[in-house]
Amino acid sequence: MTTKKKADPKASHKVEVANYNANNTILGAKKPLTKINRVLLHLRTNTRGLNRFEAEHLGEHCLNTTIATLRREGWLIAGEWEHLPTRFGSPARVLRYRHIGYRNPAEVAEEIAAIIGNGGV
Numbered sequence: 001m002t003t004k005k006k007a008d009p010k011a012s013h014k015v016e017v018a019n020y021n022a023n024n025t026i027l028g029a030k031k032p033l034t035k036i037n038r039v040l041l042h043l044r045t046n047t048r049g050l051n052r053f054e055a056e057h058l059g060e061h062c063l064n065t066t067i068a069t070l071r072r073e074g075w076l077i078a079g080e081w082e083h084l085p086t087r088f089g090s091p092a093r094v095l096r097y098r099h100i101g102y103r104n105p106a107e108v109a110e111e112i113a114a115i116i117g118n119g120g121v
Contacts, residue, residue: 035059039066040099043077049098053084067097074108076101 055063079095
């Protein structure tokens with residue numbers, strides 16, 4: 001009677017991790033863009049901007065939340081109201097967002113330090 005050797009589960013995990021790291025670094029495999037990155041890429045490459053209806057084509061269903069996240073990260077995004085017809089023909093008021101630049105957090109910190117240093121004025 002022969003006994004079968006069982007594979008070491010830790011060894012096979014190490015091989016999987018090594019293959020994953022090799023595929024991502026050597027072959028240059030890229031992860032798909034995240035929702036936030038798709039919106040940011042669209043805003044940076046499209047001067048017309050983006051509204052909530054157009055964002056649906058990017059897989060974005062809550063554009064205002066994504067814009068708030070980008071603004072917290074330092075991206076300068078302006079919003080301008082516009083009126084668009086809905087599928088029922090009535091007008092809807094929506095914001096069109098446009099990328100206008102990037103704000104370096106270090107600059108913001110320097111401005112805050114200057115305000116505090118000047119007695120808050």
